[in-house]
Each structure stands twice: as structure tokens, then as C-alpha cells.
Amino acid sequence: MAIETPAKTSAGRWSRGLSGNAGPSRRPRTPRRLWVKIVVTLLLVVEIYPLIWMFLTSLKSNDDYLNNSTWSLPTTWQWGNYSEAWTTGHLGLYVQNSLLAVLPALALMLLLGTAAGFALQIMVWKGRSLTLLVFLAGMMVPPQMILLPLFTVYFQAGLSGTLWPLILTYTGTGLPLTVFMMATYYRTVPRELFEAATIDGAGILRAFWTISVPLVRNALLTVGLVQFFFIWNDLLIALTFTNNQDLRTIQVGLLNFTGDFGATQYGPLFAAICINVFGTLLIYLFLNQKVMKGLTAGAVKG
């Protein structure tokens, strides 16, 4: 990204001149440019309008929602829908459960995955490419294939009724991608660095922790973000292992949201959807370049 920045600023000036909005260029408006503008506007409306509609609806009262046009603004702005969703709708509890399941899984996954990535890429031993392949194979298998045995194990170990099944399953299913991505990042770190460090008597384990981990700090953030979105948005695993209402994650809770009020309360329901959406959107707002890079890097694993 550091290489991209200077190029972008100069190119930005250049293309602003071409588009003729702010620049001094007096290029006439050609039909082709109009066509591009229409397409881009349409694209933005299609991508963004549903979210605006959702937000406006989240501020309507039930009557307002049911009786007035779907395009209208709220007659009175019901900010109370949000606190209603958070408390009466138990969304606060669900968010807490999600955090309690996601954050430990994320930490565990990154720690184990980084160590394994180091061992597979920097360390030299027979069978490491085969081991990496075994990890990679895990990305192909649908999670349905592991749910039932895990359910049995967690049940017999007395872990059902806690968040441990979620933490463990998220860690295990997230490891293949984490190991693969970390191994890829370690490819850019020269082995000589660790040989030199260990000559001074520092063990390789210490070199891993004090030298290699700071070097891949950026990669850790990227992989962490990608995995955060995967786990936070997960429904299948959460639905399988949260048989208890008090353990629901935000996604499971939202799916069953209507059931918690007597009749459907549309305002709080939309408020709950909004809270869920704007949480991830907020992260994206600040870290979008990293998220885009990470998610697309995670895709090119073939």
C-alpha cells in the first residue's frame, strides 16, 4: 500500500481533470461519460438504498410501519426502538455472547496458526509441504461433515450449555486458512534472520516470539480481521451448538428475534438488524483497505 499511495495521488489529480468536475479541463460531456455516470449512480443506489431504507424503518413505530407508505420518513423518530431491541429483545446479551465466543477463538486461532505457519515455512524439515496440504484440505470440507461428531463429543464432555463448543469449533475450522495465510506471509521473511539470531544463543522459540511475530504484525491484523468477519457472521455452527437461549450469538438471536416479543415489533426488529449491520460497517469504515486486501487474499488459495 505504501507503494500505491504516491501513484494514487498523482493519478487522482489526472483523472479529476478528465472527469471535468473540479479540474480546469473543459472537455465536453460525451454521451459515453454520461452512460458511465448513470451506471455508477445505479450501482450505488442498488448497493446503498436498502441500508438507508432499513435505517429509516428502524425508527418507525409499528403503526407507522404497517399503515404508511414504505417510502415515507418516520412520522415520529422512535429512537427507543434501539433500547427496546437491546434490552427487551436481549440483543445486548447476544452481542456479549458473540464477543465471548469470537474473541477467545480469534486469539487462540491466531496464536496457534502463527506458530504453525512459522514451523511450516521457516523451519526446515521433511514432510512440511505435506502437512500444509493436510491443513489446506480442511478448507474444502463442508462444516456439515464435522458437526454431528462434535455435538456428541461436546455433549458427553458436559460442554453443552457453555460457550466452549463455539470457541473450540471456531478455532479448529479457522485454522486451515490462518495457517495457510501466515505461512504465505512468512515466505517474505528471510530464514537467515533467524539463523543469525540463534547464533547468539537465543533459542529458536524465542526468535519466533521476539523477532518473527513483530515482523508479521500487519499480517496478523489482516488475518484477524478476515477471521473476525467469518466467525462473527457465522450462523451454522452457532445454530448447532447454542441449544440454550441464554447462549445465543447475535446471528442466532437475530434469526429468532421475532419470537421474543408477543407479536412482531417491526421497529425493534429493524433496529436489531441495524445494530448488527452497522457494527460490521463501522469496522469496515476504518479498515476497509485492509479488509478488502485480506478477504481477497483469502480467496486466492487455489
Added chain:
Amino acid sequence: MHRVLGDRRAIAILLGPALLVYSLIMLVPIVWSLGYSFTKGNTIDGFTGNGVANFSRLFDDPAVHDALWFTLKYAAIVTVGQVVAGYLLALLYVFFLKKSSALIRTLAFFPVVLPTVAVGLLFQKFFQVAPQTGPVNSLLNAVGIESIDFFGSAGSAFWVLIVMDIWRSMGFYAVLLFAGLVDIPDEVLESARLDGASGLRLIRHIVLPLSLPVLMSSLIFSINGTLKVFDSVVALTNGGPGNGTTPLTLYMFQTSFTYSDYGYGSTIALLLTVVCLLVSLVVYRVSQRDLTEG
């Protein structure tokens, strides 16, 4: 000089925990699940041997046929839709918006990070007809078309699902394919332009062949994900109406947890896994052949 980097104890300490967790959570359950395929029962009531009965049931079960057909149909349409929509967007970014596309790229990408459950519920309300006419139907009314009960029939519910999943992911594929298009050297495009190629012809004869590798890897990635579709369906239609929009993943889930038949559930999971492997293999083979011919 590789002595320190070959330290077996260190390798064990670094790799051991990850390998252990991965084996216990993924590898062992896969084999275990294979074993379940030959049983009947569930965790609470216990399991009894069932021979190959689950497999013969699998071949005769009309619900499995429907779910398999739905899965393949959905995967084919969404994969093609995602990649084509993404490719068109990527072309727009590279050839029309040029360097100023960064903001549009970022905006079009964001639905990817949104929770599928939230998007599913949003689309459900967006396309609904009752209790309140949603935006799509009220738009139809405005141009004189009567409201359509999108979730009343499997056919229309299917298309809402398709639209939703393409909406969600086209920005993602656009960025993925954008990276491939940017890599095409300017000289190649310039010399093709000098030879008189422009517009569609330039894209068809120069750009498309050159971006074939990244298109193929997008296809493989996409099909691998769409065959496993679960969240979108559960949130949007929950498989309905009837089982009209039930993919294999959801049928497996219902069999296992609604009807508590883990044995048969495992058999369906196995079918799903085999389908995923086969389809990936076929797509991979085809892509390899195309690339070597091209």
C-alpha cells in the same frame, strides 16, 4: 547451517498445538461422521448399526433429489452471476473509472462484510407483500404491476435468493477480478488499440483471454462457496415454501436436528462433501485444459 531451523523439539512445540486442535476438531470428526453413516439414532438416544440402509434411502429419497438439484442449480446460477457481475464491474473500474475507482470499489465491496442473517432479513422485508408492501412491490405497483408474493412460490423465492447473493458478493468478485485486470500490461492494450481493436472487440480478443486465469480461480472459489450455501437460505426463506428452496446443507441440518436422525444426516453430509469434491475437480480440470489450449 540449517541446524537450528531443523530443531525437532522446537518444531513440535510450534506445530503441535495447531495440528492437535485441527485434528481433533476437523480430521477425527470427518472419519467419525463416515462411521455415523452406517448407524441410526442420535447422541441422546444412542446409536444402533444400520448397515447400508442410509445409502439406499439416500438414492430413493425424493427430498434428497430435490435438495441436490436445488444445490446444483443455485450454485451454477449464483457462481456465473457473481463472476459475470463482478467482471463487468471490474471492467467498469479499469476502463471507465480508471484511477478514480477506489471509492466506488470500496463502496461496492462493503455488502460482503455484512452478516448474512441481517441481509437475509432485510431482503425478506424488502421484497415482502404483507403485512406491509415492501419497496420492491410498491415500485411494481407504481408502474402498474400488481404486487407479487415473492415468497409464496419456490420459483420466485429462488430468484430473490439469487438476486440477494449476487448483490452481496459482486463487489467482492469485482475487486478480485480487478486485481487481475490491472496486471494486464498497458503496452499490450496500446498495441491492440493501434491495430484497430476497440470496445467490445478489444475486451473479447485481448482482455478476456488475458484475464482467464483469474476468472477461473474466481469460479473455483465461488462454486466452492455456493455449494455450501446455508446462512442466506435459512435467513431468507428457511427452505420454504414447503421445501422448495432447501439445499443439501439445510436438509442435512433438518434431518439431524429437527428429526434427530444423525445417521442419515451424516450420509447427506457425505453426499454434500462428495459433490463439493467432484464439482471442484471437474471445474479445475476444465480450467486447466482451457488454459493450456489458450
